[in-house]
Amino acid sequence: MSAGHGSGGHGRKSRTAHEEEHENHERWAVSYADMMTVLVGLFIVLYAVSQVDQVKFEQLRQSLAVGFGHAAPVALEGSNGALTGVEAFQITPDLRSEAGIEAEQIQGPSKELTEDEQRAAAASVEYQRLDAVAQQIAAALAPEGLADRVRFRITERGLVVGMVADDVFFSAASAELTATAQRIIDTTAPVLAGLPDELSVEGHTNAIPVSGRYPTNWELSSDRATQVLRRLVEVGGIAPHRIAAVGFGEARPIDDPGVDPIEANRRVDLVVLSSVPEDVRALLPSLAAANQG
Template identity: 65%
Template structure:
């Protein structure tokens, strides 16, 4: 029994133990060899580039110079290096000292403001704002002068008043009842003549124009429930005349009614009630806020 049992065990196959994978500790050598190969190739290329064929280079120079139509001196100064003993040769044309007029003018071109040498660099932000405000005030006063001249040609000079505020130039249509009767938004003949005279000047300006209606503090009756509706209707009638008859672009003009909330500060020769029955045409200044804030004080100082 024991022999048979032993012979049976003798016929079994022993289990094969898997061998552990051998770790390659020299893997870095492959990457190192690749890097060295690339470096060697790089040095070969650099070396070959340093060997300039003077004959071929001269031919290239002549070809580029002929293409540009010039034989100006080179823009690069020769230095010691791979081309030892060789004089630098021109490969680019010489630009003219002054550009032709067609290259410095055209759409979108704006000539820089004139200034003395070093002036712009030495100005503080406040001084720059003041300088810009002076220029803007002169421009607005020029518009007022142009409108005054147009009104003078129609004997309407005394029908409007000009003021400069932080918003821009205000053309106040203030003169007793020549523009609007009490509780009315109908344009009188004088009002139509003034608007038609001012409109061509406004149509030629790039700024936006705000048409602002006002009323006095007296209560209304009949057609309008409050002074808000009355002032808004007055502004709308003036706007329609400017656009439909005067040719002012509708995208540049808007109407608003202030009721009796913004009375005129200085009524002048007419009573406050009559002065506040008015419409203001406001040419809105496009200057920065810091510049516009200086306009009222500059205008007051100019007046006296």
Template identity: 55%
Template structure:
């Protein structure tokens, strides 16, 4: 056997040559991904193009669908069609002169006058929701009745004029204001007259269901001695009134609160003799439980009454 024949025999006997490794197989997957991305971009580009003629035809068709045979305007006020993008907000005419000013007399419970923008007609009482107005009138009448009841009880006990009533957006306010009648200067001790006033008004205050805020105030004269500032003095005055109503007159403790405002909320600004007397006071505020929009109308309604 020759050498060449033996070599061929060994190759047939099981020796195999290694296959060639294909290092470019990733190109197949890459090309597939590129093809998919290209198809995606083509689809996105195609759907982003709007046929203007077909769009107008669709708009006119939908607009006609909301109209009858009389060719009246579209049901969407302020536009010629449903898809033209025109604003549907009506234009307003700016107020001129004093017609655009709202004061407390207009029944909106606002202090001073504020500029407003109006449409065809000036703001008036007729613009108020009738249900809100009716509720405000009912609440105003209730507060007026409460004021008359307390005033009558005070007058029957010789205390007429010792309490100054007012009605604001919070409710009925009983102002215990008098020179040395309720509190002496720089003192939180109640006088006998102050206790009598609370005892006479107490049954009415206890009988109602509203919350009551007892608010202490002081004038601008700095205090000395027991109280470091007017804050402590005004708070002590409110607390003394609260304690008398709870401990003597039977007021439920969960319905009453006390707060001191120092000299920050004067009835009369300045340091005149009248201001010093008026601002040394305690206010009993019967807090109305009516909604805010109702309470806002009450002061003007009671002022008219």
């Protein structure tokens, strides 16, 4: 009896152990799904990396081409994706034009100029500009038959337009503009109005003491300059903030042995004041002497 009971109990334990060892035949599907997820992620990463590298490569190629002075192409025949066809597409703009680099700037550094050479070059440019202004004024006066009524000088201050022609501009001891003086001023004003420079109207007299309404030659010269200034502003359209008048009396006579100092110093100078640095302006008289010679 006892043996049969024991044998029956052992049989139940064997069946329980067999049921716990049951094998799951669908486990491969989980591993397959994991592998496919990893592969999809890998392809996405490779696609993204290939696009970034392609753009970076083209940008690098453009930069190197510009650095060595060669024109960089702006279009490339090729694929713009891993699974798409061949088509033309824009890569990057020309880096030279984007940076404002001119062709001569990438050919290598130019010869450096010394400070003296730079000043000389700047003075030459300024002299040519002032000389061109003088030629414009002379060309405007020529049809009126007035070209010989003014004298041009380029000094360290700028262009001096000297209204010197005996008693053509002013009568003795008078600041009243003659008809000829008004025509000259009105013809010259449009050229002066188009300049960026400031203007100085400077009155002068000869050494003969004045009598009548002016106590001294200072007042007479100042009034002459003021009358010219008013004509330039009120009739010629010169901006008031660009122009000033000053009287020198007899203190600055014309130093020219070929003219009569009594008549010639009854004058007004229109000075186009150069705005270049003083050390550059100091070279203008020598350039003027060389060109006149």
